[in-house]
Amino acid sequence: MNNQLFRCLISIFLIVNASGFCAVFAEETRTITDMTGRTVIIPVVIDSVLGTAPPTTEAVYMIDPDVLIGLNFAFNTSKYVSSKYTNLPNVGGQQMGNTLNYETFLSMNPDIVLYGATVGTDVSDQIESIQTKLAPIPVVGVEDSTNAEDYGREIEFLGELLNAEEEADDLNIFYDNVYQTVNSKVATIPDEQKVRVYYAEGPDGLKTEPEESAHAQLIKICGGNNVADVPEKSGGGMTPVSMEQVLAWNPDLILAGDSKFYNSVLSDPNWKDINAVKNKKVYLIPNQPFGWIDRPPGVNRIIGIPWLAKVFYPDLFTDIDLPALIKEFYSNFLHYDLTDDEVNTIITSSGLK
Known part of the structure; x- marks a missing residue:
């Protein structure tokens, strides 16, 4: 009888603790669908980001620069850059046919890694390969990062992802204004x-x-x-x-x-x-x-x-x-x-x- 009671108490203890762990985990993470259709579990609050190539990295810089912990290029010799960001390290990237430096990305341990994809192209193999090599860091796919006719979707997605909706809305308003002003006239x-x-x-x-x-x-x-x-x-x-x-x-x-x-x-x-x-x-x-x-x-x-x-x-x-x-x-x-x-x-x- 005592053994049965002991086992019962142990089972209750494990269930309660497991439930508590799951609740804590659930509070600290969220499940999203990225722009390539993948289901990804990411932190609720994102404090650190790396991108695999400049277009997406620069989009983050424009919307929420304080979350970037590295760039795909050197920034310390560029003009018109706040001193706050000139010393961000160059972590390399996949631009111009280069290979991602996985060891560097893993050592910096960002909350998420962003992978830029062209809409309409199948990048499932590439993005899953990167995810496997960077696990457990979640890799989030972002589309339209190079499509100047439809930047709005990427900007809106990043704003929601980074909890920077207001900044993203401001950028989209500026983009829509100049795009429509020019496009409406040259179309004639x-x-x-x-x-x-x-x-x-x-x-x-x-x-x-x-x-x-x-x-x-x-x-x-x-x-x-x-x-x-x-x-x-x-x-x-x-x-x-x-x-x-x-x-x-x-x-x-x-x-x-x-x-x-x-x-x-x-x-x-x-x-x-x-x-x-x-x-x-x-x-x-x-x-x-x-x-x-x-x-x-x-x-x-x-x-x-x-x-x-x-x-x-x-x-x-x-x-x-x-x-x-x-x-x-x-x-x-x-x-x-x-x-x-x-x-x-x-x-x-x-x-x-």
Whole structure:
């Protein structure tokens, strides 16, 4: 009888303690469905995050930078960065065909790891492989991180994920405003009247992106006609082209992704017969602290939409107050208050008057 009573008490003790453990565990975690459709258990409060590639990492930086414990790139030499974030470590990433440093990610032990995925692509094998290697750290899939026509879904998802809904809403309002302002006007331009654009990458300008590349997406969004008739290069883009191809395309306007090329092209005899060079229609894409048109093709380039619209069609967009938009974007989403001189330097250094 005593043995039976003892076993009964032990069973009750174990049930009560197990129930208490489950209750505590349930209070500290939540179950979500990520943007790729996976069910993931994550902490209720997320204090530390790493991303596997720059587009998603930079989205987090813009919405809730204090949760980032590392970046996929060096930040200590970038301009227009708050001193609070300049020393975030470079943990590497999967950009440009690189392999994730799993040991580094595991040693930093973030609450979650974010994996950026392109909507419509099957990344189940890749994301599960990363999850296996990073267990028990939960890996959360985020879609549309490089789709400038639909950043809203990613921004909203990250806001809910990080309990930063207000910041995400503010970013979406800014994005919707500039996107609709530009898109509504360029949609009325006949195709034959659209500016013909060449996106020059690299120090010699002889790498580029075709229209279907995410890296060149803003050209189309802002009403440009991308002249590059080349295949898209996997693993980060930058398809090599020849000088003869560029001469045959003869663009009306050139977007320079490299300052060395920008500073030399107007005096380079190889380029002198191209309309864009003849008419001095060459512009340097701002890239501090992140690219405005590309590199990476994430939400960081939202500010590139009004800039590129004014580059392409200055007479059509006289109502855009670009200095005010730049100040607002940097202050609210890049967490840096630009001076008037810094704003002027950004604009004039790009070639825009």
